[in-house]
Amino acid sequence: MSNRPPSLTQGLDALIRAKPIAASDRRAAALFVLDALANALAGRNSPPGRILLDWAGAEARDAAGRAFLVGALTHILEVDDLHRASVVHPGCVVVPAAHAVAARAGLSGHDFLDAVLWGFEACCRVGSAVGTAHYRIWHNTATCGPYGSAMAAARLNALGPAATVDALGNAGSQSSGLWQFMETGAMTKHLHAGHAASAGVLAADLAARGFSGPPQILEGDKGFFRAACPDARPDEVLAQPDAPWALTLTSIKPWPSCRHTHPAIDAALELSPRLDGTVIERVEVATYGAAIDVCDRPVPTSPYEAKFSLQHCVAAALGDGRVDFASFEAPARARHGALRARVAIAAADPYASAYPQAWGSAVKVRLGDGTIIEADRRDAYGDPEAPLDEAAMVAKARMLLAHGAVADADRFIEQVMTLADDGPLPDLPLRQR
Template structure:
């Protein structure tokens, strides 16, 4: 019998050989634009400089471009740096209900391997599409419909980095020209590299920013090792000691890996993020914006209490420990705070409604925000539970000290298929992410080139201009 990994390898190789559907290709190109903007924006973080300096210190062959790094670096290093950058602002796209952020690892891996191999943009687009689809399907294999949550997350595992490493490996193997067998072996090798735990979401630490970089690097490294002769087990997924048994135990949906493979694509349905925060907080921001427009007070003296009603499963991420979530110390912690999200909406944000300037260390400690956050309770809501995790809904209720009550309900996420971001809105996000870093001319050229990636013969024409910042 053909194993699951063999079926995925056949699908991946066919995707590059025959190309992918037009809507899948367009979706990939829009995601490349999104990721590149995130990589530029993330250079404001100390952890981003640390990742870039770490790779620069390693030396090695000049093969690929790390965004914001002047000299080319080894492909594995470029994949690592760009993966760290892409995920560091929690502004990267999300697939539901698997709750994966697939583009932040697969796209950096594919761009690095593709540039190093001299691949045409057409093949890069197809390889990214295959890698994203594989990552999503492996994530969905761990989604428990009765539980309404990912089994990976229930075990404290970061599904994004685990499944992202596998998708990255497939994309990289394709671009190195390893074919179907090479993809199979790369999947088998990468499974031994995949990992990541999510405790930092709860109590702090910046290690999560490394996860997509490590996943992208793992995928490229595996492909390079396969090119040199390493092999992997064909039963790497469903085998007795394979990835699913190791990570998911017996809570696995094997059909999710292969049902409709090659005919039904999940890629176009991945949610873009309009706001630079954990996706569980987005409906809270939207609700806060609606309440602001409705005249709800944002003066702590006029607010008696605020209820943030959300799906039960997300409270541990954005509502616990409540004392920490009401008083984030850094902008990074604020990205995982339900109370901060509500207050950001109530006070009104930048960009598409809440932008990078709204998640800073200074604003995390702002006395006005702290006073309002102290009044926010994060509670489970049965109606939200019925919708989650196909959407991340929220209802916010503000009780005024004068007895008035304001209520806003948000049941669908902006940026998803039900409320898609337009090309113009994605352009606003890209411009906001690259302002003060790229000149208007460079940013416009990068935007146009990314959206036409399927016609680009040399990836360097897209990537090299993104190494020179204006500051």
């Protein structure tokens, strides 16, 4: 028998199993499920969504394949959730995996929502430990997501601690996902979410059959932290075990663009009504380093590049007083070109030093007559400090379902929300009529 102390994944499994789940946690989980599934159905109405549906024949044949398809669809429109401390989008990975496994097993209601809570917790805790250097090359949702999908699938497969650690080990060994796609705006980011969702399902299914995995996948000499995380903080995996569930600390995105653009969008939207056709001479955006690393894109040439352009997002918010799906299409990119060229971005405190615990920005506008107006956000709309209430989340879901041409959106919303009352698993109509 080994005298080694428990591994980090053994500790993570024990921590999650010990966390109590309240009715309010399940209600919150149902809202996050609604957000993720509405994103998936809306994602069908996009060029990459149509490619994915064609590839899958509109219905993936097994749970891992279905998790891949739904995960990829969920991450297309850039309106899915985001956990700040980990820089992980947990919903696009955990919810598709949990839905696929629960549907296969005939589970629903509380079983499904509890698995979602477990999955969010696992990937957010691992993501909070990877350090900031990891994110410069690796996409955290892709690399940390498999731990979340594996934990959710393990819960639904009723795996014991040893088998769950096997599942986490083999899920972590499948971690991958590089930011290189950003140079050309390739569709790779959607593949990241799909793979992270399916990897955990595969790992948990194999663990249920006795397929072993490395317990020290995180901290081992040839493990995840050593390979891809130069400034890893392993203690974060098991820190604050009595903290609220990570799902309840996850942000919801109101605007269909990279989350790093959101605090600047919020500030620009506050200033927009004060412009009233006034000539803008210059716009200065103060933000944090990661936002610049990912979203410094002065001349976006596609909708996807525009979603990752601080310059464009701020120009659109200032010029139109709104940000929606149309804000990133060719007419909007052309309309805002001149203003976009006047937007300068820079990292500055307090936003730079507060990241990743807080994601904030300030926008300063110099008008043609020399007047300066400015607004700032220490947190973005949709963060736990400035949350969307339940009505706003339902309204967002309804907007997404309309974009996805879902025939009876109200019925779908009701089906999802009854999960908190231990209701049946909602159908997910992937085939578009």
